Amino acid sequence: MAFDGFFTHAMVHELNQTLATGRVAKVSQPYPAELIITIRAHRHNYSLLLSANPTYPRIQITTIPYQNPAVPTNFAMTMRKYLEGAIVDSIEQIDNDRIVKLVFNTRDELGDSQQLDLYSEIMARHSNVSLVNHRTGKIIDTIKHVGSDQNRVRLLLPGATWVMPPKQDKTNPYLPNQIYTDLIRETQDPKELAKRLQAAYQGLGRDSAKELAQELVTSDDLPTTYHQFLNNFVHPHPVIYTRDNGKSAFAAFPPLGMGDDKLQHYDTLSALLDAYYANKAQQDRSKELAGQVLRVLHTELKKDRRKIKKLNQQLDDAAEADRYRVRGEILTTYLNQVKRGMTRITLNNYYDNNQPLTIKLNPNLTPSRNAQKYFTKYDKLKTSVTYVKQQKKLAEQEIDYLANIESQIDLASPDDIQEIRLELQEQGYLKVKRQKSKKRRKVRVSKPEQFHTSNGTLVLVGKNNLQNDRLSFKIANKNEIWLHVKDIPGSHVVIRDTNPSDETILEAAQLAAYYSKGRNSDNVPVDYLPVKRLHKPSGAKPGFVTFTGQKTLYVTPHKLEN
Incomplete structure (x- = not known):
């Protein structure tokens, strides 16, 4: 069941019970398209998330921690x-649509009472969050x-008159109606009935329409079945279920015929959404924050690859340098036959059995x-060969470095993105953005991620190059195992054990393969060795190390439990 008008109805009911009469304590915008309003209600602080991603x-109460940007x-x-x-x-809720209006009472600069309306539009790419002055009807600001x-x-835009989205010619299902009885007389086919219900009722998503159609075609009492369906969104039983x-x-209540073994139950709709979106939204936030970083990476990689192509051409030309020397020597030998104004001349090539050689002039x-x-x-x-080879080596090293960062972004959290930036x-x-203050804010490198093998051994994983350097040369003991x-x-992966079992090394190697560009392969080679054999060359880029005496395992990538 998607976040349709019916799910919005249920969520609004939940939010009203929890947040009504509460006071706004704090407002944050941790991500470009998401606003979090901390509301103090019933002696508790609640973080209300309004996402225009x-x-x-979505709109919900969230307990997932977030970090504010340095500059709001x-x-x-x-x-x-x-x-x-x-x-x-x-x-x-506006009708039964995916538009939620939060009404706030506050005071203006003169101390007079005023009403502000905050609209959350949950409409895919058209989603937005807008603050509107209720008296004037003017937009104060919008998140997009x-x-x-x-x-x-x-x-x-700020200053524009607030206008509701165009209304569809559909019926609000919560108003008195008998449309469903007419539709079920026309067809008993659940699929066809679901389509007609969607076309008739406001805010009815595809999954909700299928559920309602299934209930109606098997019902002996249509009005009771219809109102029971609506009542499920007033008194929900939130679940995450597994499709075929x-x-x-996710759904506000268990779908028909769904076994309990395929259901995960939650106390509230907000807790349900936190569980459902935890990883998905986190990855999306990371990509959103990494937008500028990815553009820079792609530009630099394109530039380096173009540079290598050009350098390879120069090396190919240098490999044929002798052809220029031969032509110079033959011209010098037969200089008396060469006349000014000639564009070409054919002479005997004594380096090739006196075969005729045409030389451009x-x-x-x-x-x-x-x-x-x-x-x-x-x-x-x-003379250019040495220089070209050196430049090619530097370009190849830069490609490896940037490709490594590109790989890290795929599994990065929003905090990791900040460190990569x-x-x-x-x-x-x-x-680097110039700051008015002379003191530059120092960003602390976060700790590597922790995992445990099946026997409880701690394994640390660096999620970006700053973490990798810190893990390999600051945190790890010299006798511990590095992978x-x-x-x-x-x-970089470190087993916090100086003498780990073969099983532990295997599981850590699988983890190292998972946190690499080879995570989608079946057979990934992983080197392992004691930390003391690592060396970081002077002036090397973050994350770059050299080593000797390694052993190699071939594993299938697998993520361990935290």
Whole structure:
């Protein structure tokens, strides 16, 4: 069951019971499309999440911890100015649509009472969060600005008049109606009935429509069945269930015919969404935060690959440098036959059994200058080989480094992204924003992630290069075991044991393979050795190490329990 109008109805009911009459204590915007309002109600602090993320839009109370950016956004500052200290008067759903209105009572700069309406639109890529002055009907600010070039119907910008999304010609299912009885007379096929129910009723998602259709076609008392269906969203029994295709989904109540072995029950809808979105939303937030980082990585990788292609061409040219020397020597030998103004001349090549050789000439140069030009080209190509090889090696090292960071982003948490950003700033790939204060805020490197093998041995994994360096050269004991995938980008992994069992090494190797670019392969080589054999060359980039005396295991990637 998606976050449709019926699920929104259930969520609004839950939020009203929990947050109504509460006071706003704090407002934060930890991620670009998400707002968190901390509300003090019934002697508890609740974090209300309003997400306009196009992939996972929703409104709920969340207990998942978050970290605020160092500098708050303009939208966050505006929300703090208007909402901090305000009282939650009510939380309402607009008809049975996926639009939630939070009504706040507060005071303006003059101390006069004023009402502010905060609209959360849960509509995929059109999702938004807008603060509106109730008296004037003007938008104070929106989390995503939408100009006339993006939407000709609604202008979602500060100062614009708030306009509701266009209404669909559908019936609010909570108002008195008998539409379902007419529809079931027309068809008894559940699939067809579900489509017609969706076309008739407001806010009815595909999963909800299928559930209602199934209940109606097997019912002996249609009005009772219909109202019981609606009542399930007033008194929900939240579950996450497993579909026949193995994918999980959430619902406000257990679907018909679903065995309890495929259900996970939750006390509240918000707890359900926290469990369902925990990993999915986290990955999406990471990608959202990594947007600029990924653009820089892709640009630099493209530049380096183009550079290597050019350097390879130069090496190919240098490999044929002797052809220029031969032409220069033959011209010098037969200089008396060369006349100024010639564009080419054919002479005997005494290096190839006097076979005729046609040599191009510059008509504006003297014969001796034409010969010297070939010798100069030969010398330039021969002397460039060392430099070109060095530049190629540096470009290849940079590609490995950037590809490693690209791999780390795939499994990074939002905190890891901040550290990757810091690393790229230190390496000069990203510009550092100038701060007004002379004191630069120091970002502390977070701790590596912890896992345990089947026998309880602690294994640490660096999730980015700053963590990798800290783990390998600051945290790890010199006699503990260090692991890394062979010849491909991956995390540094350390077994906190000086004499681990073969089983522990195998499980740690599987973990190292999982946290690498080879995580989707079946047979990944992993090197392991004591930490004391690691060496970091002077001036090497973060995460780069050299080592000797390693052993190699071939494993299938697998993530251990934390």
